[in-house]
Amino acid sequence: MCLSNIYRASDWKLLMDNTAKIEVKDGIVILRDLFGRILKISGSIASVDLENNEVILQTEEG
DSSP states (O other), X not given: OOOEEXXXXXXXXXXXXXXXXXXEETTEEEEEETTXXXXXXXXXXXXXXXXXXXXEEEETTO
């Protein structure tokens, strides 16, 4: 099972760990973790590192 950590691009703040699903709809990134917790963030995916299981989001907050 591959789970990823999600970070904010501006400051590398960890937004979610153990992320199992990522969706992007109308400028909203929807994250769901292994336990079913959902986090919605305005922004876009800046980069995905599959080798290190890291996703970087460019958010409106920074």
